[in-house]
Amino acid sequence: MLTVDGLSSAYGRIEVLHGVSLDVSAGEIVALVGSNGAGKTTLLRTLSGVQPATGGRILFDGEDIGRLPPHARVVRGIVQSPEGRQVFGPLSVEDNLRLGAFRRWDDTVKARLEAVYAMFPVLSERRRTAASSLSGGQQQMLAIGRALMAQPKLLLLDEPSLGLAPLLVDQILAAVVDLKSRGITVLLVEQNASAALAIADRGYVLEVGHVVHEGAGAALLQDPKVRAAYLGV
Numbered sequence: 001m002l003t004v005d006g007l008s009s010a011y012g013r014i015e016v017l018h019g020v021s022l023d024v025s026a027g028e029i030v031a032l033v034g035s036n037g038a039g040k041t042t043l044l045r046t047l048s049g050v051q052p053a054t055g056g057r058i059l060f061d062g063e064d065i066g067r068l069p070p071h072a073r074v075v076r077g078i079v080q081s082p083e084g085r086q087v088f089g090p091l092s093v094e095d096n097l098r099l100g101a102f103r104r105w106d107d108t109v110k111a112r113l114e115a116v117y118a119m120f121p122v123l124s125e126r127r128r129t130a131a132s133s134l135s136g137g138q139q140q141m142l143a144i145g146r147a148l149m150a151q152p153k154l155l156l157l158d159e160p161s162l163g164l165a166p167l168l169v170d171q172i173l174a175a176v177v178d179l180k181s182r183g184i185t186v187l188l189v190e191q192n193a194s195a196a197l198a199i200a201d202r203g204y205v206l207e208v209g210h211v212v213h214e215g216a217g218a219a220l221l222q223d224p225k226v227r228a229a230y231l232g233v
């Protein structure tokens with residue numbers, strides 16, 4: 001589904017991704033882990049098109065999308081749920097969700113809303129509430145729900161567990177597994193590497209803009225080098 005080949009990206013003259021290559025197949029959860037500042041967020045932003053690539057190729061369903069603007073990538077099914085949730089605080093939960101539907105504004109919006117509410121019932125209960133008054137976990141559900149309204153084929157999820165209590169982390173990661181069972185492919189960035197690798201089919205470890213390890217999620221979890229460097233074991 002997604003092939004990233006030698007991708008580079010820079011802020012001004014400072015390159016932070018140095019020729020990253022990875023693959024994501026349809027139906028997989030692929031985790032991208034690594035320490036602070038490794039370039040994980042930059043990679044997701046380069047895939048969704050809000051950050052320009054300075055080299056390399058991004059193929060999605062066989063098409064080179066590396067020069068397409070972000071909205072054209074959304075139309076093709078690449079949707080990002082950003083780090084820090086970035087919900088629209090003064091707007092209601094439902095209006096936040098409706099904003100996610102912009103790429104296809106037709107009579108399926110209501111059914112899509114109901115599907116999100118079925119997945120996250122607490123959002124349904126609070127549909128008229130301002131997003132700013134939701135808890136951190138609920139805001140994360142809203143951010144994921146908003147991305148789902150765009151009907152992603154490939155969901156780019158940036159740090160969904162950031163700042164959440166352990167019970168909520170489990171709930172959010174269970175939701176990610178649920179997305180996979182609904183046929184959505186997920187590229188998941190997480191600081192919480194062990195939790196992410198535990199639910200991932202495959203994973204990549206990024207270190208200062210390079211892929212330094214890759215493999216099955218379970219294999220990476222068992223790899224002594226990965227455990228020592230990234231899992232604090």
Ligand SMILES: Nc1ncnc2c1ncn2[C@@H]1O[C@H](COP(=O)(O)OP(=O)(O)OP(=O)(O)O)[C@@H](O)[C@H]1O
Nearest residue numbers: 011016034035036037038039040041042043083191
């Ligand atoms: N807007 C920016 N301008 C300049 N440099 C940036 C910008 N955003 C990120 N960087 C730098 O790019 C590098 C990669 O950052 P990035 O946020 O992609 O890493 P990350 O792996 O997602 O880390 P984190 O988990 O802290 O978000 C870091 O050195 C960071 O300081």
